[in-house]
Amino acid sequence: MVEGFCSTFMKNRNLSSNTLVGPLPDEFQKLPNLTTILLDSTGLGAEIPGSLQELPNLVSVHLSNNSFQGNVSFAAATGLTQLYLSRNKFSGPIDLTTNVKIEKVVLDDNEFTGPLPDLSILPMLKVLSVARNHFVGLPPNLTQPPSNLTSLDIQSNSIVGPYPDPINATALQVLSLNGNTFTGQFPRSQAPPSLKTCHIDHVPTASCPPAKVQADLGSLANKCQLVCGKTGGSRDLNRAHEGQTDPNIDPHTVPQSTSSASTTGAVKFTIALIFHMLLLIRFIF
Secondary structure: OOEOOOOOOOOEEEOOOOEEEOOOOOOHHHOOOOOEEEOOOOOOEEEOOHHHHOOOOOOEEEOOOOEEEEOOOOOOOOOOOEEEOOOOEEEEOOOOOOOOOOOEEEOOOOEEEEEOOOHHHOOOOOEEEOOOOEEEEOOOOOOOOOOOOOEEEOOOOOOEEEOOOOOOOOOOOEEEOOOOEEEOOOOOOEOOOOOOEEEEEOEOHHHOOOHHHHHOOOEHHHHOOOOEOOOOOEEEEEOOOOOOOOOOOOHHHOOOOOOOOOOOOOOEEEHHHHHHHHHHHHHHO
């Protein structure tokens, strides 16, 4: 069953985990009140239509695990709080300068390039996960990230330069820096007090902090269990509590149990037909 809305007061649409045929129609200007779009794991491709990117009232966008491509920006959605675009083929830079209310940005496994977003203009940001892209520079002001930031995952990009030092994020629980080319000395600073999960590469002996720093239980080197004197490889320390929800995972891509009988096999829909049917329902009611 496909659930849409039947009036301008019913603003959400969820078509996740259905198999949809064809690109999204460029007719979203007919849905100006749309706040949430859930299209995870549908098999859709092509570029995101401009009419969708220009919707002003979007709050939550879930487009993970598809074949979307090209540049993408939701600059018109100044109230956007969640942006899940992982496992697609998006490319080019990502601009979040107008999305000042954003809380979760998950862009893993795409082809984004350019510098990472400036975190100083995103005061409400809690999760930034951009693993396995082609970003080339650290975010400006990374040493003073948003106070609510709990997860920072920039692993496996094309970042070259010194380690961020210090990282003054008191709420930070997840830090993933591995798979980049950091140079110079590993930070001697203290680790964020809430840090539970740390992913870092092995560090050459010349870049390691003194043994006294490594022995300091509160230091970043100690909390990340820094491995010195080796090249290649990485240290993966996971101290997350058992059963804790991973903040980087889009909850709409995780299968949910249900008491009702589930259908077998994927139901194939033509996306353009669904779109027009929902519009018709809207005007009938």
